[in-house]
Amino acid sequence: MEKTKTFGFKVLVLGAPAVGKTSLIRRFTTGKFSETYSKTLGADFLIKFVDYPERSMRILLQLWDLAGDARFRFIRRDYYQEAQGALLVYDITRPNTYREIRDTHENLLTYCGRVPCIIIGNKIDLVNERKVSYEEGASLAKELGFEFYETSAKSGEKVEKVFRRISDLIIEENL
Numbered sequence: 001m002e003k004t005k006t007f008g009f010k011v012l013v014l015g016a017p018a019v020g021k022t023s024l025i026r027r028f029t030t031g032k033f034s035e036t037y038s039k040t041l042g043a044d045f046l047i048k049f050v051d052y053p054e055r056s057m058r059i060l061l062q063l064w065d066l067a068g069d070a071r072f073r074f075i076r077r078d079y080y081q082e083a084q085g086a087l088l089v090y091d092i093t094r095p096n097t098y099r100e101i102r103d104t105h106e107n108l109l110t111y112c113g114r115v116p117c118i119i120i121g122n123k124i125d126l127v128n129e130r131k132v133s134y135e136e137g138a139s140l141a142k143e144l145g146f147e148f149y150e151t152s153a154k155s156g157e158k159v160e161k162v163f164r165r166i167s168d169l170i171i172e173e174n175l
Contacts, residue, residue: 004053008060009170010082011163012112014104015089016097020122023153024089025063028163033154050167059167080111085170087162089120090137092150093129098136105144116169117146118162125152 013021022044027033029048050059066079088104090097101119108117121137124130134150141148147165151158 004056004058006058006060008062009084010062010064011166012064012066012080012083012086013089014066014086014108016100019089019091019097020153021089022065024122024151024159025065027153027156027159050164061167083112083115084174085116085166087118087120087166089122091123092121092132093123093126095131098132101140116166116173118166119146119148120162121150122153124150124157125154
């Protein structure tokens, strides 16, 4: 029987305040969603294992939730170091958060270099409040050379898939 190898990867979850970064991470790591919003102060991280039995591999994802608030920008670069991947998140009901994705990507390039990324349009459960179309998100992702998904941290729709996919991309890039 082949021994399972374990690898650890650091994944940044980036975006403007209140786009659902913390909720996405919590949904993925605990399966739960909280209606209560609490601002991330600086940074937080959670971990979860992703198993690949077909490869005899186990991945420990360190999911870094970096505060989107502008006043924390000065400390972000320290957290970018040694990241192997990133999720760039915007809120489909707030176009300004979508427009900030390019700046977020530029910061990532500056402090981390080119790493596998996925752009996420979050909060698709708020269908009647949508202001950013699926096509706009897909177009931006194509322009930047990334994959694109829409998710709902509240319902859990495509959350597992996105985190699994970033893990796949990091494996392809690094192993």
